[in-house]
Amino acid sequence: MKSVQVTGSSGQSTILIGERLENLMACCPVKLPVIITDVNVYERYRQVFPPAEVIVINAGEKEKTLDTVRHIYEQLLALEADRGCFLIGIGGGMVCDITGFAATTYMRGVRFGFVATSLLCQVDAGIGGKNGVNLGGYKNMVGTFGQPEFVICDPCLLKSLPPVEIRCGLAEIVKHAAIADKNLFSYLETHYDRALALDARVIEKLVHDSVVIKADIVNRDERETGQRRKLNFGHTFGHGIEKTTGASHGEAVSAGMVLACALSVKKGSLAARDARRVSALLEKLGLPVRLEFNGAAVLDAIRKDKKRAGSQIHFVLLRSIGEALVEKISIEELARILAVRQQDDPNISS
Numbered sequence: 001m002k003s004v005q006v007t008g009s010s011g012q013s014t015i016l017i018g019e020r021l022e023n024l025m026a027c028c029p030v031k032l033p034v035i036i037t038d039v040n041v042y043e044r045y046r047q048v049f050p051p052a053e054v055i056v057i058n059a060g061e062k063e064k065t066l067d068t069v070r071h072i073y074e075q076l077l078a079l080e081a082d083r084g085c086f087l088i089g090i091g092g093g094m095v096c097d098i099t100g101f102a103a104t105t106y107m108r109g110v111r112f113g114f115v116a117t118s119l120l121c122q123v124d125a126g127i128g129g130k131n132g133v134n135l136g137g138y139k140n141m142v143g144t145f146g147q148p149e150f151v152i153c154d155p156c157l158l159k160s161l162p163p164v165e166i167r168c169g170l171a172e173i174v175k176h177a178a179i180a181d182k183n184l185f186s187y188l189e190t191h192y193d194r195a196l197a198l199d200a201r202v203i204e205k206l207v208h209d210s211v212v213i214k215a216d217i218v219n220r221d222e223r224e225t226g227q228r229r230k231l232n233f234g235h236t237f238g239h240g241i242e243k244t245t246g247a248s249h250g251e252a253v254s255a256g257m258v259l260a261c262a263l264s265v266k267k268g269s270l271a272a273r274d275a276r277r278v279s280a281l282l283e284k285l286g287l288p289v290r291l292e293f294n295g296a297a298v299l300d301a302i303r304k305d306k307k308r309a310g311s312q313i314h315f316v317l318l319r320s321i322g323e324a325l326v327e328k329i330s331i332e333e334l335a336r337i338l339a340v341r342q343q344d345d346p347n348i349s350s
């Protein structure tokens, strides 16, 4: 078992990689916590839950709403949960995001922790202290900062995930490697097949290195003024594609990273051969390097993105494998990349 510390102004978080759900109570500071989980996780793992009150919510990103938060608040009231209560989100990104939001707002904030059951949550969503819910069709429009006291990343929980969910987690690991760690990127290039087969040693290394990268960035910049923006690599286009096509987050981010690489090459910051390495790795991992989408609709979604500053977007480009930079890019320039991609111009094909 390895642990990584995340330090934010909103608290300190210990990420436990290789710890087991079965040992949850060793991490929990109270005797009777309140567990928040979704129906799928509850059905599969209820028999290994510790003694606790359990609030079960519906599964799926569509349920990450203020209505579900209200349901959680009401359940907490019914359980007479007071300021001394401790909430534990057991689930993927949706459960952890909403548990963190409920915990940081209920009675002006109670203590909480996570057991991350998806690879995406273990390497990304569960780490960093951002909690939130969707509003009006926009992701994470309402949220708080607040660090979970612990995040358990149990590799055994990944075995029950459908392959598409594994690939989605791997997309975020590729993102972390691409922006911050060329050695991790090379490791992925040589171990992709063992990663897809969920080889325990490989997965633990990937989760650990990925958490270290995210923790390092969050430790320097919890509130996303500079460094943390780099974590959005592939996500400007990715969110737009996800929203307008219904592709999964990881698949949309994969295609988004390829577009961001194309823009990086076009801006002269990235060598074309490095852009090809990113595409090649994503393909090896079974992730899409291009998706069918309506460029105008994607652009419209980007325009409404909360990270927009005036007519420009803070956009993450690559300088090389393992190094990112953030630049303000105009909407028009993004439009050109989308339009050109739609016509499938071989000049920027990666």
Ligand SMILES: [Zn+2]
Pocket: 124, 172, 235, 249, 253
């Ligand atoms: Zn993501």
